[in-house]
Amino acid sequence: MAEHEHVRVAVVGSGFGGLGAAVRLRREGFTDFVVLERAGSVGGTWRDNSYPGCACDVPSHLYSFSFAPNPDWPRTFSGQEHIRAYLEHVTDVFGLRPHLRLNSEVLRMTWDSEALRWDIETSGGRLSADFVVSATGPLSDPKIPDIPGLDSFAGKVFHSARWDHDYDLRGKRVAMVGTGASAIQIVPAIQPLARKVTLFQRTPPWVMPRMDRAISGAERRLHRQLPFTTQARRGLLWGIRELQVQAFTKHPGQLGAVEQLAKRNMARAIKDPALRAKLTPDYRIGCKRILLSSTYYPALAQPNVDVVASGLSRVEGSKVVAADGTEAQVDAIVFGTGFHVTDMPIADRVVGADGRTLAEAWKGGMEALRGASAAGFPNWMTVIGPNTGLGNSSMILMIESQLNYLADFVRQLDVLGGRVALDARPAAVRDWNHRVQERMKRTVWNTGGCTSWYLDANGRNSTIWPGTTTEFRRATRRVDLAEYEVLRPAGQRSAAQDKGAVQDESTEAAV
Numbered sequence: 001m002a003e004h005e006h007v008r009v010a011v012v013g014s015g016f017g018g019l020g021a022a023v024r025l026r027r028e029g030f031t032d033f034v035v036l037e038r039a040g041s042v043g044g045t046w047r048d049n050s051y052p053g054c055a056c057d058v059p060s061h062l063y064s065f066s067f068a069p070n071p072d073w074p075r076t077f078s079g080q081e082h083i084r085a086y087l088e089h090v091t092d093v094f095g096l097r098p099h100l101r102l103n104s105e106v107l108r109m110t111w112d113s114e115a116l117r118w119d120i121e122t123s124g125g126r127l128s129a130d131f132v133v134s135a136t137g138p139l140s141d142p143k144i145p146d147i148p149g150l151d152s153f154a155g156k157v158f159h160s161a162r163w164d165h166d167y168d169l170r171g172k173r174v175a176m177v178g179t180g181a182s183a184i185q186i187v188p189a190i191q192p193l194a195r196k197v198t199l200f201q202r203t204p205p206w207v208m209p210r211m212d213r214a215i216s217g218a219e220r221r222l223h224r225q226l227p228f229t230t231q232a233r234r235g236l237l238w239g240i241r242e243l244q245v246q247a248f249t250k251h252p253g254q255l256g257a258v259e260q261l262a263k264r265n266m267a268r269a270i271k272d273p274a275l276r277a278k279l280t281p282d283y284r285i286g287c288k289r290i291l292l293s294s295t296y297y298p299a300l301a302q303p304n305v306d307v308v309a310s311g312l313s314r315v316e317g318s319k320v321v322a323a324d325g326t327e328a329q330v331d332a333i334v335f336g337t338g339f340h341v342t343d344m345p346i347a348d349r350v351v352g353a354d355g356r357t358l359a360e361a362w363k364g365g366m367e368a369l370r371g372a373s374a375a376g377f378p379n380w381m382t383v384i385g386p387n388t389g390l391g392n393s394s395m396i397l398m399i400e401s402q403l404n405y406l407a408d409f410v411r412q413l414d415v416l417g418g419r420v421a422l423d424a425r426p427a428a429v430r431d432w433n434h435r436v437q438e439r440m441k442r443t444v445w446n447t448g449g450c451t452s453w454y455l456d457a458n459g460r461n462s463t464i465w466p467g468t469t470t471e472f473r474r475a476t477r478r479v480d481l482a483e484y485e486v487l488r489p490a491g492q493r494s495a496a497q498d499k500g501a502v503q504d505e506s507t508e509a510a511v
């Protein structure tokens with residue numbers, strides 16, 4: 001067999017998760033690691049989503065790394081190009097370029113139970129690693145529904161996350177499919193250009209005004225000269241969101257007042273009662289992600305926009321037909337239909353200790369210990385794994401908590417010493433998930449009366465974290481060795497938990 005590179009850690013993905021992991025590994029003193037990225041540049045979400053109007057729904061001072069504050073954010077809610085530039089900057093400042101393996105798609109990673117390492121096959125060649133951090137993103141593989149007749153459509157078709165910038169939408173009749181976070185940013189951006197926009201809406205979203213504004217030169221100077229003001233701003237943004245969590249997780253009834261604000265937001269722009277009726281959700285606000293836009297409703301009120309309160313059901317030539325029979329002739333179909341979240345493709349490519357893929361192990365639903373480790377997949381952790389998503393705050397907070405867990409994981413391996421691996425005990429995984437699902441029962445995501453992408457094919461919520469970011473931070477501060485089996489090469493006695501590796505009670509009681 002040909003010689004191949006061996007590294008201590010292989011990180012897969014170069015979005016916030018993968019780059020954050022790389023920074024953290026360097027800070028922990030590791031230099032023997034690579035970042036495998038299938039694309040030709042870093043950035044993840046913020047590289048792939050370049051659709052018109054693409055921007056963050058969380059204020060920039062919170063949607064950025066705590067260890068890399070940016071005093072120069074131009075707007076309170078930054079656009080895609082600024083966030084992408086920020087990630088490129090992070091890559092340079094923290095010296096990550098030499099670790100990057102771009103155009104290296106991971107095709108398969110297989111656990112070698114004898115050598116205690118991962119064999120990794122990529123589009124750029126083979127390598128092996130003692131430890132894998134899978135940061136392939138929950139929203140990185142676009143999902144286009146299976147629509148009869150779509151193959152024979154003569155016009156242009158693309159997904160919001162794969163925008164075709166060479167296609168000129170001016171004067172075109174466009175079918176926009178979906179009303180999620182991307183679609184509501186796209187519609188106001190293309191409505192002034194297109195001849196006609198037909199919006200296919202299965203379920204209307206709740207939409208709140210977006211308090212976006214330019215950050216003044218004086219504010220930026222202040223942040224540059226007095227860095228603690230950037231931290232204070234971040235702290236305030238975080239604290240406000242942290243206080244809101246109980247309403248989502250324990251007292252969804254309290255969200256009724258927010259519904260009134262959202263209805264007023266709609267009424268200000270939508271004067272036609274029939275259109276208002278179509279756009280008014282029939283589920284509790286927060287059950288699906290609350291969307292932020294001050295331009296969506298005004299765009300829908302324009303004469304060149306039609307809202308079809310029904311999903312797209314088939315395509316016949318250049319005609320699109322909704323489930324309720326509404327028809328429209330179109331030149332282009334844009335899918336804002338989300339991503340493979342609970343059925344992420346990477347799970348088919350990870351083969352664990354017993355020869356099963358992660359997708360097979362997760363047939364009944366995704367489950368991981370503390371959002372990171374799956375039983376039977378030793379020395380492997382995922383960033384933004386099962387039940388780590390947030391409904392109201394910045395995912396960067398969750399990613400950074402997981403990086404603490406990663407740092408302790410590799411530290412524990414060093415303490416144990418020699419060739420060693422940690423495999424999550426099935427009972428620990430079950431127990432963690434049982435507690436998460438018990439807490440989930442009261443949340444707005446499970447009780448709010450909607451179907452959302454937070455739920456998997458079995459109707460189980462395997463995506464959202466049912467608590468505060470502080471609770472998750474506490475739960476992921478340390479790796480609790482009692483939750484793992486210590487593996488040694490065959491013939492060697494397992495050093496088990498007896499080598500003084502650190503246990504922490506804070507991880508015990510967190511959920």
Ligand SMILES: Cc1cc2nc3c(=O)[nH]c(=O)nc-3n(C[C@H](O)[C@H](O)[C@H](O)COP(=O)(O)OP(=O)(O)OC[C@H]3O[C@@H](n4cnc5c(N)ncnc54)[C@H](O)[C@@H]3O)c2cc1C
Pocket residue numbers: 012013014015016017018036037038039042043044045046049054055056057058063104105106107135136137138139140181182346383384393394395396
């Ligand atoms: C349009 C949009 C808006 C969003 N807005 C917000 C927001 O306002 N607030 C918020 O908190 N979150 C938001 N999110 C969620 C966002 O995805 C996360 O906040 C975060 O960026 C995820 O980072 P990540 O590194 O985990 O994943 P990603 O950024 O998706 O990066 C994953 C990387 O892995 C690579 N990859 C995947 N598979 C492979 C493979 N097999 N081999 C090699 N490389 C691979 C991908 O190419 C990609 O570069 C948004 C998402 C989208 C799509």
